[in-house]
Amino acid sequence: MSEKTVLVVGGAGYIGSHTCLQLASQGYEPVVYDNLSNGHGEFVKWGPLEQGDIRDRQRLDEVFAKYRPAAVLHFAALIEVGESVKNPAGFYDNNVVGSLTLLSAALSAGITSFVFSSTCATYGLPERVPMDETHGQAPINPYGRSKWIIEQVLKDYGTYKDMRSVILRYFNAAGADFEGRIGEWHTPETHAIPLAIEAALGRRAGFKVFGTDYETRDGTCVRDYIHVLDLADAHVRAVDYLLGGGESVALNLGTGTGTTVKELIGTIADVSGRPFPTEYVGRREGDSTTLVANNDKARQVLGWVPRYDLTDIIRSAWGWHTRTNQH
CATH class of the missing domain: 3.40.50.720 (NAD(P)-binding Rossmann-like Domain)
Structure with a gap:
């Protein structure tokens, strides 16, 4: 062995x-x-x-x-x-x-x-x-x-x-290798960040937000990216x-930091310099309002501390999706 x-x-x-x-x-x-x-x-x-x-x-x-x-x-x-x-x-x-x-x-x-x-x-x-x-x-x-x-x-x-x-x-x-060697590539794509980036690149018509009436700071779901x-x-x-x-x-x-869908869209528009059409529709079945991690235990047991924030995530994902034509 x-x-x-x-x-x-x-x-x-x-x-x-x-x-x-x-x-x-x-x-x-x-x-x-x-x-x-x-x-x-x-x-x-x-x-x-x-x-x-x-x-x-x-x-x-x-x-x-x-x-x-x-x-x-x-x-x-x-x-x-x-x-x-x-x-x-x-x-x-x-x-x-x-x-x-x-x-x-x-x-x-x-x-x-x-x-x-x-x-x-x-x-x-x-x-x-x-x-x-x-x-x-x-x-x-x-x-x-x-x-x-x-x-x-x-x-x-x-x-x-x-x-x-x-x-x-x-x-x-979320995110990708900063050198662009590998990245997020699902067929069909269902994850929010690649879908929004594809909308910003003009590869799809726009981005759908499911639900605007959640009990969060702007009504959209909160996730820990x-x-x-x-x-x-x-x-x-x-x-x-x-x-x-x-x-x-x-x-x-997880990072312990929650991001709403609206905040995510704003960050992608800022990083890419390309605002994109967004459609607000009803809630999707099975979606939780807020999912944010307490990561204290991973720090204690593995000495693990996340190094990257949402802007880093979007920047690396944008680099991967603009470099690759597979999608």
Whole structure:
């Protein structure tokens, strides 16, 4: 087993690829395992790519035997909340059955260090803001529930199977590599920042704001946008922590600062110098009013402090979207 080889499952995707960049910069060899259903082969630049599905136990066993990684980082999930409501079976098949298959293969290969991409969607509707890790978990959609189920599985595997895990609950991932090598590229795109930037670039007709009557400072939803490189940094720290013998823990990854949709639009218009048409429509089902992280625990456990603010996020995302013509 190589202490510096890690298996990055879903490493051709948005957050996975930025984490591979960060892992390589810290001396790790990230081996990417991805079925490329949502990932991009050209995002795999810092280690080998092994194509395969997380539900394919035989293929997983082959890759574990070939590379003998010291730890697994698991990013491979379907993430679109609206799609999870339309197709819950697909989400449970990939996010739950797939994760269980991956965990079984990891256990068989003797892996005891596992980093799991989770989400603030496991909390459901906020009882208090900012939300810390003691907040109740009552997901309101199949996506959030599929992640919550695996969190519970990991706790059991910690108790009964010696599998130590760091569960990382993301708030709103955003931004891109400042050198423009990789960035946010989803098909179809559903995330607010890329959609607004595409509107500013004239690549789509305009930007829709869902709901203007929320109890927030300007009536629009509040979200905690966290730079993808800050997320990547937390993942590398989580690997270091587990390989150093750290105990299982669940941590929020957010900045602790909330931004309304109107403020987000204003920042994008300022950074780009291009105001864009905005349409205000009714609320969207399943949207929480305010989601903001309390990130004290991640600071304490991993020594992790977010480095980038909203302007940095928008500047890096703008750089990526103006450089690339794939979208």
